[in-house]
Amino acid sequence: MTAPRPPAKRATTHAPTLSGMRPPALPDHDRPRVLVVEDDDTIGRHLETGLRSNGYASHWSRTGEGALAETARTPYDALLLDLGLPDADGIDIARTLRARLPDLLIIILTARTDDIDVIAGLDAGADDYLVKPFSLTVLLARLRAHLRRRTPTTTAIPLRLGDLVVDTVARRCTLHGADVPLRPKEFELLALLGRHAGQAVSRETLMAEVWDENWFGSTKTLDVTMAGLRRRLAEATQTASRPARLPRITTLRGHGYRLEC
16 A cells, blocks of 8 residues: 655745836836937947936937937937037037927037037037036936926916016916027026026026036036027017017126026
């Protein structure tokens, strides 16, 4: 007589523990889209993979013409643009894309340290710049800060600054009902000064609120943006349908600016 067989063990499955689970990755269409325009293989690959691993839908183009074609096919939230491209000057690409895509965030990446090159890039329509070499951590912080400020709040009341109306929800600036075309950073700078009308606002505060709270180094980008803002407001006054009262932005030497209605 043989001994009875032990009962068969029931197959069991174990749900993965929370510590072993990764949050599902967002599909590309739900991620902020960033186009990297960089001809250096090492830098381009590093930026593309670094952005993807940090929640961005990134695409890498090695040429200026490739960037123009890609932005014509696909909408992007941000552009990281090297100035030293093999087929075009990055400044010309920035100028072309700014005219075509006024709401695109453009950050120039440059090994050029001369002020004239950086100022030329900002004048061409770039919102910010980073001088090589830079860390991915700094780049990600800049991107988060810029994209966060471009997300409108739904409760903001339009600012009335003389005859100028600044609507931060619609991101529109109008004079007697006509749109005043402002670049993104010009708009944000005007809105911040408008919220503190009559008050002195320091350069440090403006850099932290409009650009990056961890900003360090030169603040020439503020000077270039302020010059552009003043120029566009003056042009709007000249082309207005009737006389207009615009706010005046006073330079406070050694401190910052004050907007007065």
